[in-house]
Amino acid sequence: MFVYIIISIVCLLVIYKIYFKLTVGWCRCNVCLVGKTVLVTGANNGIGYETACDMAKRGAKVILACRNEKRAKDAMRRIIEETDNKNVSYKIVDLGSLESVREFAKEIISCEDRLDILINNAGMQAPGIRHMTEDGLHPIMAVNYFGPFLLTNLLLDLLKKSAPSRIVNVASFAAKSSKFTKLADINTFQSMYDVYSRSKLCNILFTISLHEKLQSTGVTTYTLHPGAISTNMTHQMQPGFKNILDFCLYWMFKTPIEGAQTTIHCAVAKNIEKYSGSLFSDCRIVELYKTAKNPELAKGLWSLSEKLVKLE
Ligand SMILES: NC(=O)c1ccc[n+]([C@@H]2O[C@H](COP(=O)([O-])OP(=O)(O)OC[C@H]3O[C@@H](n4cnc5c(N)ncnc54)[C@H](OP(=O)(O)O)[C@@H]3O)[C@@H](O)[C@H]2O)c1
Secondary structure, eight states, X not given: OHHHHHHHHHHHHHHHHHHHHHHOOOOOXXXXXXXXXXXXXXXXXXXHHHHHHHHHHTTOEEEEEESOXXXXXXXXXXXXXXXXXXXXXXXXXXXXXXXXXXXHHHHHHHHOSOOOEEEEOOOOOOTTOOXXXXXXXXXXXXXXXXXXXXXXXHHHHHHHHTOSEEEEEEOOGGGGGOOOOOGGGTTOOSOHHHHHHHHHHHHHHHHHHHHHHTTTTTEEEEEEEOOOBOSGGGTTSOHHHHHHHHHHHHHHSBOHHHHTHHHHHHHHOTTOGGGTTOEEETTEEXXXXXXXXXXXXXXXXXXXXXXXXXXX
16 A cells, blocks of 8 residues: 555656646747846856856856855856856855945946846845844845845946846745735844745836836846746755755756746847836746735835935
């Protein structure tokens, strides 16, 4: 009896895996990016690494924005080796520090003539962090939302100068279940999931407001859920929970290259400009989550964010 149960479970898993593989969205667009500059945050690992690799294969000048020099250098070397594109470099930024983001943006503006695609991919989940950053922000909110908010705003002139250009914000399905409705709760901590889902909802609300502000500039913006992917996202979790989640992610969910497809689609697909401000999943537009259908919250979040990151 026990053997039959195990066999049934294994069969179900295999069927699910086959169904899952067949329904993964792939970016089939062969757009060439020679002459274009692409900046990818969190590009040394996971989805960000695969996205940067794809951009390099298309001939773009690729800048890997990473927080750790050794990991960044290693990723750069691997991408150059894999793609033969020598126009790949890295720059260091800690998205959890507003000062670091400002320094980084200053360097990009002074070194680069253009920026065609900005991909805000970096993200973190870490349990139990209750302290605030030096800027008075919750660390998960700082890395996943406030850092990218500031970075994007500081690079807007360069993006406008390079129009048509794009900004891609990697969010998550987790935003769908966020309880965030009051701006006063922006930096509170109840659980890791609570802060993480809030940060991802903020990525979506940010994209909606950004799209409105970018009307007739030639800069468009998209947000997306990459899927559930087997990456390093779990490395800071409790060992027991991490092992179970890693096992599930490995067997049941996407590989990093599959997880990068929707980001790549939003970055390069032709004729999607009319969908600026939209949410994508599996390379298709999906309906905005109910939690994100809150124009007042989106508007208020923008003003509050400007204040908290001290954007002039
Ligand atoms: N994996 C999933 O199932 C899933 C699902 C939905 C959404 N997402 C989103 O997809 C994005 C990429 O996730 P992933 O799964 O590829 O994760 P990952 O493998 O852990 O990669 C995250 C990247 O962000 C970087 N990063 C973290 N903190 C940073 C900081 N303070 N400053 C600069 N960079 C920092 C990491 O650098 P280090 O290597 O130095 O830590 C790493 O390169 C995230 O925004 C995540 O929220 C992932």
